[in-house]
Amino acid sequence: MESGGPELTPRKRLGDVLVEAGYLSNQQIQKALDHQRNSGDKLGHILVQLGMITPEKMADALSVHLGYPRVDLARQYIEADLVSLVPDQMLAENAVLPLRVDNGILTVATTDPLDIFLIDELQRITGMSVSPVIATEEEIKTALSRSRDIASTARKVFDQYTDDADDEDSFLQKDQYLGDAPGVQLANMVVEQAVRDHASDIHLEPTEEDMDVRFRIDGILRKVMTVPRRLRNDVQSRIKVMANLDITERRRPQDGRIQIKVGDSDVDMRVSTLPTVHGEKIVARILNKAHGLLSIDQLGFNAETAEKLRRILKLNQGLVLVTGPTGSGKTTTLYSFLSHLNTVEKNIITIEDPVEYDLAGINQVQINPRVNLTFATGLRTVLRQDPDIIMVGEIRDRETAEIAIRSALTGHLVLSTLHTNNTIATVARLMDMGIEPYLISSTITAVISQRLVRKVCPDCKQEVPLTDPLVIQFIKGLGMAVPEKVYKGSGCVLCNQSGYHGRVAIEEVLIMNKNLRQAIDMRAGEEQMRALALESGMNTLQENAVAKLTAGITTTDEIVRTVYSIEEQEAL
Numbered sequence: 001m002e003s004g005g006p007e008l009t010p011r012k013r014l015g016d017v018l019v020e021a022g023y024l025s026n027q028q029i030q031k032a033l034d035h036q037r038n039s040g041d042k043l044g045h046i047l048v049q050l051g052m053i054t055p056e057k058m059a060d061a062l063s064v065h066l067g068y069p070r071v072d073l074a075r076q077y078i079e080a081d082l083v084s085l086v087p088d089q090m091l092a093e094n095a096v097l098p099l100r101v102d103n104g105i106l107t108v109a110t111t112d113p114l115d116i117f118l119i120d121e122l123q124r125i126t127g128m129s130v131s132p133v134i135a136t137e138e139e140i141k142t143a144l145s146r147s148r149d150i151a152s153t154a155r156k157v158f159d160q161y162t163d164d165a166d167d168e169d170s171f172l173q174k175d176q177y178l179g180d181a182p183g184v185q186l187a188n189m190v191v192e193q194a195v196r197d198h199a200s201d202i203h204l205e206p207t208e209e210d211m212d213v214r215f216r217i218d219g220i221l222r223k224v225m226t227v228p229r230r231l232r233n234d235v236q237s238r239i240k241v242m243a244n245l246d247i248t249e250r251r252r253p254q255d256g257r258i259q260i261k262v263g264d265s266d267v268d269m270r271v272s273t274l275p276t277v278h279g280e281k282i283v284a285r286i287l288n289k290a291h292g293l294l295s296i297d298q299l300g301f302n303a304e305t306a307e308k309l310r311r312i313l314k315l316n317q318g319l320v321l322v323t324g325p326t327g328s329g330k331t332t333t334l335y336s337f338l339s340h341l342n343t344v345e346k347n348i349i350t351i352e353d354p355v356e357y358d359l360a361g362i363n364q365v366q367i368n369p370r371v372n373l374t375f376a377t378g379l380r381t382v383l384r385q386d387p388d389i390i391m392v393g394e395i396r397d398r399e400t401a402e403i404a405i406r407s408a409l410t411g412h413l414v415l416s417t418l419h420t421n422n423t424i425a426t427v428a429r430l431m432d433m434g435i436e437p438y439l440i441s442s443t444i445t446a447v448i449s450q451r452l453v454r455k456v457c458p459d460c461k462q463e464v465p466l467t468d469p470l471v472i473q474f475i476k477g478l479g480m481a482v483p484e485k486v487y488k489g490s491g492c493v494l495c496n497q498s499g500y501h502g503r504v505a506i507e508e509v510l511i512m513n514k515n516l517r518q519a520i521d522m523r524a525g526e527e528q529m530r531a532l533a534l535e536s537g538m539n540t541l542q543e544n545a546v547a548k549l550t551a552g553i554t555t556t557d558e559i560v561r562t563v564y565s566i567e568e569q570e571a572l
Contacts, residue, residue: 183234206279300504318445423510
């Protein structure tokens with residue numbers, strides 16, 4: 001059989017294609033050719049290896065040079081059954097992916113459509129003619145992972161498990177959950193799929209009949225599959241074994257930790273179990289080190305805010321607070337600040353509960369109430385460690401607040417978080433804790449209040465008219481121009497039909513000034529302080545959210561979900 005492909009016609013040299021496309025200069029091509037004479041490797045591979053061109057641009061150029069189609073795998077639906085035609089080892093070793101079958105011709109994505117040995121082997125294995133298309137290795141790898149979704153692969157596991165193993169209370173030895181038993185396979189699939197989908201949490205929720213598996217992705221829970229009752233305990237026990245928990249104890253809550261490697265990612269998971277009327281519920285928080293650390297510019301703040309924050313972080317002392325509800329990205333923001341500040345000249349110490357990511361060059365302390373290592377006691381000890389910068393994971397009580405503020409007063413830069421709704425409420429909360437106003441006014445340099453909104457999927461993004469009267473009235477109430485058009489996602493492969501892909505922060509940044517400090521000293525009310533903050537140029541959370549709506553970054557539904565509060569409803 002012969003492979004499908006373009007007709008053999010005279011073609012330009014790859015170097016000429018790259019120069020004409022404006023990707024590279026003649027000098028760069030010549031340098032790569034000189035390198036090729038010594039290595040004997042392919043020119044395209046050398047150019048990518050030397051960092052002269054991205055794999056994506058090289059794939060575009062190869063498509064023009066060789067005449068094979070360039071495929072966009074992000075928009076392709078990949079059938080798991082089709083992928084299974086090719087052995088897993090061959091898929092992994094050769095960066096190849098079956099895409100579709102038309103009239104007995106198998107279309108496959110590959111990085112090298114001229115690899116005749118690979119094409120011949122694919123034809124022998126599948127018994128079909130093979131037509132190659134071009135993609136990058138990373139695109140193929142991502143699409144392959146997406147094709148192996150848990151719902152389809154789990155069916156194979158269910159088939160291995162016979163109905164006579166239906167007694168979910170028949171425990172075997174712990175070794176049962178360490179091998180290739182169906183429950184072990186299924187639990188491993190759940191974890192791997194969650195990491196691939198960039199989920200922040202895995203929920204295993206027993207019901208009267210079976211067990212639901214849900215992932216929290218971009219802040220929203222999504223059901224991904226249902227585990228039959230006969231496999232429920234096996235899956236739960238596998239997770240508990242990985243977390244070093246007691247698999248025979250189901251009557252009391254337990255907490256554990258899992259450290260694993262999924263693909264190229266090092267993943268930490270915090271596991272919590274909770275007895276419910278239908279069985280044991282397990283929640284695992286996923287901390288993927290590959291995605292946890294962002295720069296200040298990657299947080300999603302507008303350029304003006306990012307520049308203000310960089311100026312504030314240059315100060316040698318003061319208190320910077322990041323506020324917002326649980327799940328609003330406060331810790332991620334603090335870590336981005338620490339990464340920005342982390343230099344060999346600075347002694348940075350953190351006190352956290354828990355330590356979510358290991359930061360090289362930073363001394364991180366995990367609190368442990370069992371040995372009286374709390375935020376307050378830990379902070380006292382840290383002050384004797386000659387710190388330049390201190391990060392306190394959370395201010396929970398008056399004692400911690402007082403020590404943090406006095407630390408900032410005595411020449412340290414202190415970063416911390418607080419659970420409040422906005423920046424002005426943070427000042428009021430500290431007063432309610434019993435902190436003297438003069439201490440607050442003399443130490444706080446900035447308060448950042450933030451939320452996370454889901455971003456419109458870029459692949460299925462479409463313009464729609466703004467007709468929601470609630471949102472229109474909300475925008476008018478802010479004194480902002482109401483856009484005629486907004487954006488929403490229609491749902492596609494990339495966003496798993498949700499219309500959203502990723503999240504971005506919206507922020508409210510309060511920078512302390514003379515007028516605000518005087519107002520705090522006089523115990524001014526929240527309304528007076530807010531008026532002063534607005535006079536000084538502070539943009540509110542609501543204004544920043546609407547700006548991202550108008551810019552096509554998020555949707556009206558996200559605006560209502562995150563920043564449209566009861567107070568706004570009453571005001572309107």
